Amino acid sequence: MTNEQWLDLFKEIGKKMREGLSEILSREGGKIPLGKGAGGDKTFPVDKWAEDIVILALEKARQEGESFTLISEELGIRRFGDGNKIVLVDPIDGSNNAKTGIPFFSSSIALLNGNTLSDLVVGYVINLAMGDEFWAVRARGAYKNGTRIRTSAAEGIIVVAYEAPSPRTDLPRLLPLLAQARRTRCFGSTALDLAYVASGALSVLVTATASRAFDYAAGMLILEEADGVITDLDGLSLDRVIVGLERTSPLLACANERLHVTALNTLSAHP
Numbered sequence: 001m002t003n004e005q006w007l008d009l010f011k012e013i014g015k016k017m018r019e020g021l022s023e024i025l026s027r028e029g030g031k032i033p034l035g036k037g038a039g040g041d042k043t044f045p046v047d048k049w050a051e052d053i054v055i056l057a058l059e060k061a062r063q064e065g066e067s068f069t070l071i072s073e074e075l076g077i078r079r080f081g082d083g084n085k086i087v088l089v090d091p092i093d094g095s096n097n098a099k100t101g102i103p104f105f106s107s108s109i110a111l112l113n114g115n116t117l118s119d120l121v122v123g124y125v126i127n128l129a130m131g132d133e134f135w136a137v138r139a140r141g142a143y144k145n146g147t148r149i150r151t152s153a154a155e156g157i158i159v160v161a162y163e164a165p166s167p168r169t170d171l172p173r174l175l176p177l178l179a180q181a182r183r184t185r186c187f188g189s190t191a192l193d194l195a196y197v198a199s200g201a202l203s204v205l206v207t208a209t210a211s212r213a214f215d216y217a218a219g220m221l222i223l224e225e226a227d228g229v230i231t232d233l234d235g236l237s238l239d240r241v242i243v244g245l246e247r248t249s250p251l252l253a254c255a256n257e258r259l260h261v262t263a264l265n266t267l268s269a270h271p
Contacts, residue, residue, distance in 0.1 A: 010124035050091035094189030103129035108191035110217040118239035123221035134195040136225035151228040151255035152200040170208035194219025198226035210247035229260040
């Protein structure tokens with residue numbers, strides 16, 4: 001399949017998730033974890049339900065001749081043939097929001113032509129609560145619901161989003177940057193945070209705790225195709241990160257180069 005055909009497949013997955021979302025979230029026992037996924041976090045019924053939709057679609061792609069490896073937060077690693085393509089999936093990014101009724105959670109799917117983030121070619125993120133779709137194909141731009149998007153050109157730090165799964169240690173590291181913002185937000189879905197930086201709604205996303213590649217790969221491509229910048233907290237490129245189930249790097253994603261320099265200087269001045 002072409003990259004565009006893979007994107008169509010990811011959109012079909014998103015459509016099926018949206019169609020069945022209300023029913024799965026209303027089920028008795030939906031807040032009781034089923035165990036731990038391969039990524040190490042608790043797996044809730046909504047996570048497994050979303051991943052099952054992904055696997056069914058990928059099995060069909062395999063039957064039609066595609067060969068690739070799936071890396072997913074819940075299932076782990078599953079080979080569909082011997083091809084070097086990788087499909088990187090976080091079935092529900094923000095499952096704590098989903099299971100408690102907070103309408104900010106997503107599904108994130110990326111396609112790579114190799115095993116590092118430099119091999120990203122397709123990124124797809126859907127806001128499952130609202131239905132907004134964000135996507136990018138390498139060298140083809142970034143889109144929200146079919147309309148081309150670009151990051152904000154503003155030089156000031158207006159809205160900073162952050163993720164702090166370990167507040168006691170994360171917040172002191174991030175506080176100097178948060179203090180420079182006019183507003184701060186902690187939404188609970190890294191993939192959507194990146195998509196909203198890409199669309200111009202946020203100035204910066206910062207995380208102190210290392211994220212896993214399936215948390216941010218799709219959003220990373222969408223942001224870069226929208227003219228944004230994403231690195232680790234030292235300003236180092238993420239391109240050489242090998243995708244897998246392990247935590248890889250904290251993130252600093254900015255709308256433009258000037259904001260990125262400002263954010264890096266602010267963080268480095270307050271170790």
